[in-house]
Amino acid sequence: MPPVAIPWTKLPLAFDPVGLREDVQAIPVDAWVPHFNHQDYHGEWSGVALRSKSGRADDITAQGSDEEFHNTALAAQCSHLWEAVEAFEFPKRSVRLLRLHAGSRVREHRDADLGLADGMLRIHVPVTTNEDVEFIVANRRLILREGEAWYIDFSQPHRIDNRSTVDRTHLIIDGTLNDWAAALLQRSLSEVVTESFEPARVASLRLFREQVFEDAGLQSELLEITDREKFLDAVVASGMERGFDFELGEVESEFNRRRIEWLERSVVA
Amino acid sequence: MNFSNWMPARFACRRAADGSVQPTVEWTLMRRQRLLDPFFEETLQRQMMHPFHHVFRRDSSMEEMVEWTEKHPGATLGGIIFHMSRCGSTLLCRQLMALERNIVASEPAPMDGVLRAALHMPGLPREVQVRWLRAMVAAIGQPRNGEQAFYLKTDCWHVHQAELLREAFPEAPWIFLYRDPVEVMVSQLRMPAVWTVPGMFHPNTLGMEYSDWDPRQTDVYCARALANICEAGLRAAQSDARCLLVNYSELPEAMCGRLLGHFGLCEDDVADMREAAQQNAKTPGMIFERDTRAKQAEATERVHAIVLEHLQPVYERLEAVRMAQMEALAVVSA
Numbered sequence: 001m002p003p004v005a006i007p008w009t010k011l012p013l014a015f016d017p018v019g020l021r022e023d024v025q026a027i028p029v030d031a032w033v034p035h036f037n038h039q040d041y042h043g044e045w046s047g048v049a050l051r052s053k054s055g056r057a058d059d060i061t062a063q064g065s066d067e068e069f070h071n072t073a074l075a076a077q078c079s080h081l082w083e084a085v086e087a088f089e090f091p092k093r094s095v096r097l098l099r100l101h102a103g104s105r106v107r108e109h110r111d112a113d114l115g116l117a118d119g120m121l122r123i124h125v126p127v128t129t130n131e132d133v134e135f136i137v138a139n140r141r142l143i144l145r146e147g148e149a150w151y152i153d154f155s156q157p158h159r160i161d162n163r164s165t166v167d168r169t170h171l172i173i174d175g176t177l178n179d180w181a182a183a184l185l186q187r188s189l190s191e192v193v194t195e196s197f198e199p200a201r202v203a204s205l206r207l208f209r210e211q212v213f214e215d216a217g218l219q220s221e222l223l224e225i226t227d228r229e230k231f232l233d234a235v236v237a238s239g240m241e242r243g244f245d246f247e248l249g250e251v252e253s254e255f256n257r258r259r260i261e262w263l264e265r266s267v268v269a
Numbered sequence: 270m271n272f273s274n275w276m277p278a279r280f281a282c283r284r285a286a287d288g289s290v291q292p293t294v295e296w297t298l299m300r301r302q303r304l305l306d307p308f309f310e311e312t313l314q315r316q317m318m319h320p321f322h323h324v325f326r327r328d329s330s331m332e333e334m335v336e337w338t339e340k341h342p343g344a345t346l347g348g349i350i351f352h353m354s355r356c357g358s359t360l361l362c363r364q365l366m367a368l369e370r371n372i373v374a375s376e377p378a379p380m381d382g383v384l385r386a387a388l389h390m391p392g393l394p395r396e397v398q399v400r401w402l403r404a405m406v407a408a409i410g411q412p413r414n415g416e417q418a419f420y421l422k423t424d425c426w427h428v429h430q431a432e433l434l435r436e437a438f439p440e441a442p443w444i445f446l447y448r449d450p451v452e453v454m455v456s457q458l459r460m461p462a463v464w465t466v467p468g469m470f471h472p473n474t475l476g477m478e479y480s481d482w483d484p485r486q487t488d489v490y491c492a493r494a495l496a497n498i499c500e501a502g503l504r505a506a507q508s509d510a511r512c513l514l515v516n517y518s519e520l521p522e523a524m525c526g527r528l529l530g531h532f533g534l535c536e537d538d539v540a541d542m543r544e545a546a547q548q549n550a551k552t553p554g555m556i557f558e559r560d561t562r563a564k565q566a567e568a569t570e571r572v573h574a575i576v577l578e579h580l581q582p583v584y585e586r587l588e589a590v591r592m593a594q595m596e597a598l599a600v601v602s603a
Contacts, residue, residue, distance in 0.1 A: 213270075216274070219325075222321050226320075228320045255323050
């Protein structure tokens with residue numbers, strides 16, 4: 001068994017992006033349904049299922065333990081995608097295509113209950129993406145390229161910002177951890193170098209915070225605002241005034257992370 | 270980096286991407302605010318209601334803290350208060366807080382973090398931990414309002430690490446405060462402390478084992494842990510001339526009497542400390558009243574039996590040594 005805490009790793013598997021893309025383009029426009037988690041995103045986020053609980057292609061819920069999953073009609077139509085799915089030799093749960101439309105973003109959140117500790121894993125295979133898509137996990141930017149395969153622990157805070165003019169579509173395969181999957185993860189950790197980067201706007205907030213640490217006047221100014229929303233906006237505004245380019249997403253992420261750390265501080269005695 | 274306006278909020282062993290443990294201090298902006306709540310944690314808790322103190326908590330490595338505090342040693346460590354819990358230590362702190370030249374930190378969590386760092390970092394060299402302890406005391410005891418002395422009330426289990434603390438602070442005067450164990454047990458049974466439950470607090474920290482826990486006899490576990498604390502307090506008093514034993518029954522006057530010189534205070538301080546003692550320490554606004562009679566009345570036969578078996582012997586030895594200390598003092602004064 002692999003260690004239960006792997007933040008992320010690129011996997012030693014790759015697929016031909018051209019075939020994957022052809023399959024996605026052949027899916028009728030009206031087959032895509034809006035994502036159920038409406039609070040978490042701005043813009044458009046939609047999906048179709050190749051395998052789902054109901055066996056319907058418009059059933060894109062993935063959660064729940066021990067249910068049976070069934071291939072949908074789309075699975076048979078998308079031969080390249082399905083070939084990629086079959087390359088993973090673990091029992092499949094839901095298999096979906098999720099599409100974050102151009103200019104849309106998913107706010108930072110965490111997904112519980114699908115981690116290795118619960119005997120599950122989620123694989124991402126990007127089908128269409130580009131370098132203006134920001135995929136940030138635990139405050140690190142991961143650059144996933146078309147046709148690659150990644151394991152990511154989504155119980156970590158993550159957010160996506162599609163700043164490009166093209167939709168970003170990923171094939172997302174949920175499965176049950178078995179010996180094959182465990183060996184794959186183990187092999188990835190020892191063989192694959194997975195890079196992650198400090199996102200530019202996260203770095204910008206870091207530098208701004210360092211400025212605040214040394215600036216008593218700015219500290220007083222910010223301490224006057226007690227309302228959380230107004231405070232977070234004021235941090236963005238006062239950063240902007242000083243030439244920093246971080247946005248609300250970065251400030252919210254810092255606030256949430258440190259607040260949770262504070263609340264959980266006494267749990268580990 | 271300049272930490273003079275900052276207060277350590279937390280000691281954390283962060284795990285880095287490569288799996289190594291990185292001991293980190295998280296600081297919160299304190300400015301001129303004094304620690305005036307019954308517990309350090311309450312002041313911080315209130316502080317954390319403001320979003321500023323989440324977005325702008327700052328991290329430093331322990332080495333950065335050591336380096337900075339070597340140049341900014343903070344107020345003199347005027348005394349360390351060890352105690353057996355539920356025995357009037359909060360009242361005593363309140364008296365010390367009444368003097369504006371004092372900083373009083375009551376059970377500060379970052380101090381506990383450093384004292385228990387070896388749990389997360391097995392093999393942590395003792396001299397490193399000593400250096401961290403000095404740095405943490407210096408950082409908490411920064412004179413943010415021109416204070417001159419810093420008094421540290423530890424968590425009750427820290428008396429088990431008295432030797433380590435003596436090595437870190439060879440000059441500091443200590444006391445070990447205790448109380449009639451029947452009254453302490455009544456208080457613990459009324460409202461058990463977190464440390465009395467092994468699942469929430471590592472038994473080794475109390476000189477206990479998981480196997481000592483019996484869910485049908487949680488009171489016995491508590492009594493034995495208290496007895497261990499008292500034994501450690503007794504050892505400290507017997508081996509260390511700078512450690513005085515103090516019984517709850519002597520409060521609040523002890524602060525104005527035999528502890529006055531011990532803690533480096535003077536006659537001019539007595540009036541302020543007497544006034545502070547009028548207040549109930551944990552519920553400001555309520556008058557302090559000795560509740561010995563109420564607690565004794567509440568003690569069941571079982572409590573008496575448990576105390577007799579586990580706590581009475583060490584309590585009597587504490588009392589004997591305390592009496593000897595008081596007689597020695599009387600001889601010196603005479």
